[in-house]
Amino acid sequence: MSLIHSPEPTAHSKTYSLAIIGGGLAGLSLSIQLARLGHRVILFEKERYPFHKVCGEYIAMESWDFLERLGVPLTELNLPRITRLHVSDPQGQLLKQKLNPGGFGISRYKLDNLLAQLARDAGVTLCEKTIVKSIEPAENDLFKLTTSAGEFYTSVAAGSYGKYANLDLRLKREFIAPETRSSAFSAIKYHIRHDIPADLISLHNFDGGYCGMSQVEEGRSCLCYLVRTDVLKQAGGIQALEETVLKRNPHLNTVLTQAERLYEQPLAISQIHFSPKSAVEAHILMLGDAAGLIPPLCGNGMSMALRASAMLSPLLHDFFKHRISRDQLEQEYTRQWRKAFLTRLRTGNLLQHLFGKPTPVSLALRSLEPLPGVVRQLVNLTHGKPF
Ligand SMILES: Cc1cc2nc3c(=O)[nH]c(=O)nc-3n(C[C@H](O)[C@H](O)[C@H](O)COP(=O)(O)OP(=O)(O)OC[C@H]3O[C@@H](n4cnc5c(N)ncnc54)[C@H](O)[C@@H]3O)c2cc1C
Structure with a gap:
């Protein structure tokens, strides 16, 4: 791809300034910002809104102002404000911690749907039930996207397709090398x-x-767990895992035995990897989980996805206005991305090594109990300031 960027494409039905692949929080929020700045934006999402998604649904307060600025009426929604954290080891020993500022609960079913509506209102061409199969360089410094709804052309392609997708395989991204596949996790979610x-x-x-x-909205709660895929396989499936492994923790035993489950079947995903990724791959600008996945125990992946879109939006605007080149766009985005997220990712990965392993987590909880300042510090290292 040439480093001299072409002007914004003129109105041709299938040519856009920005094509976004994946309509989760990263993709939807980016699409709204760029469409409001007057650019031609198309977004592809393989599902149809509203839909449920595997996620813990706790959003750190750092994202509150940004979501409200996008137009999500958080204050009116009367959502649970979460200010306390309990962590237990597999035997049930509890560490209790105050969270300041903490976060709030909202289901992805509701939040993504609200953002999708804001995107349509902003003028984004929202293609639901459309899967992007490939992204390739094309003539005139454009990308050609081959999708289940035909071919499209774009000046910039943004990859916000989440943790793992067909496109990662096509791009031969390093994090899915055979040696990292064996250490993959799976995740299961219910509303209860x-x-x-x-x-x-x-x-x-x-x-x-x-x-x-x-808790999320309307008195529902989200129950979501991450498990090593080999442990899930060894147990012989989700139900057996819950009976023979999760229920050994007395807190989980109580909830799994007593709670009313609001889905007939749990939602489940696999192939979750925490190996490093890159923010730009084959000139595609990656954001959200597609650029790097923070372990869920940090409760910060959604804020990282939203923040990356806020970071990328002014850079893309400058590129479309010919104020920076494609090279500068890629370099500056990578620099800002690393500055904002590398410490969070490293701290998150360190913590993840302790979690899920009975002896280290018990020792860690016992040592941290008299040190609330250290726990606060660890939480702060995985979070950012409001944006
Ligand atoms: C078990 C678990 C619990 C978590 N709990 C929390 C939590 O409590 N708080 C928190 O902040 N974070 C949490 N996270 C992380 C959080 O869910 C993610 O960081 C966040 O969803 C990232 O948003 P995204 O927009 O990058 O990706 P996603 O929300 O995953 O969106 C990607 C979208 O792309 C679509 N897509 C994929 N491939 C294609 C394609 N080829 N064509 C078209 N569309 C495509 C998908 O359908 C999807 O809608 C958790 C993660 C896990 C695994």
Whole structure:
């Protein structure tokens, strides 16, 4: 791809300034910002809104102002404000910590749907039920996207397709090399009705993983766990895993035995890797989980996805206005991305090594109990300031 960038494409039905692949928080928020700046934006999402997604659904307060600026009426939604954290080891020993400023709970079903509506209102061409199969360089410094709805052309391609997609295989990204595949995780999620205080998020460890629980809207709660895929396989499936492994933690035993489950079947995903990724790959600008996945125990992946879009938006605007070259766009985005997220990712990975392993997590909880300042510091290292 040439480093001299072409002007914004003129109105041709299938040529756009920006094509966004994946309509989660990163892609939707980027699309809204760029469309409001007057650019021609198309977004491809393989599902149809609204839909459920595997996620713990706890959003750090750092994202509150940004979501409100986008137009999500968070204040009006009367959402649970979460200010306390409980962490237990597999035997049930509890560490209790105040979270300041903490976060809030909202389901992805609701949040992504609200953002999708804001994107349509902003003039984004939103292609639902459309899967992007490949992204290739084309003539005139454009990319050609081959999708289930035909071919499209774009000046810039942004990859916000989440943790792992067909496109990662096509791009031969390093994090899916055979040696990292063996260390993959799976994740399971339910919505439940149970007596969970609105201001509390709990993280309960079990042998091979950990399970988060907190309230979302309308008195529902989200129960979501991450487990090593080999442990899930060894147990013989989700139900057997819950009976024989999760329920050994007394806190999980209570919830899994008593709670009303609001889905007939749990949502499940696999192939979750925490190996480093890059923010730009084959001139495609990656954001959200496609650029780097923070372990879920940090409760910060959604804020990272939103923040990356806020970071990328003015740079893209400058590129479309011919104020910076494609090279400068890629370099500056990579620099800002690393500055904002590398410490969070490293701290998150360090913590993840302790979690899900009975002895280290018990020792860590015992040592941290009298040191609330250290726990606060660890939480702060995985979070950012409001933006
Ligand atoms: C178990 C677990 C619990 C978590 N809990 C929390 C939490 O409590 N708080 C928090 O902040 N973060 C949490 N996270 C992380 C958070 O879910 C992610 O960081 C966040 O969803 C990233 O948003 P995204 O927009 O990058 O990706 P996503 O929200 O995953 O969106 C990607 C979208 O791309 C679409 N897509 C994929 N491939 C294609 C394609 N080829 N063509 C078209 N569309 C495509 C998908 O359908 C999807 O909608 C958790 C993660 C896990 C695994």
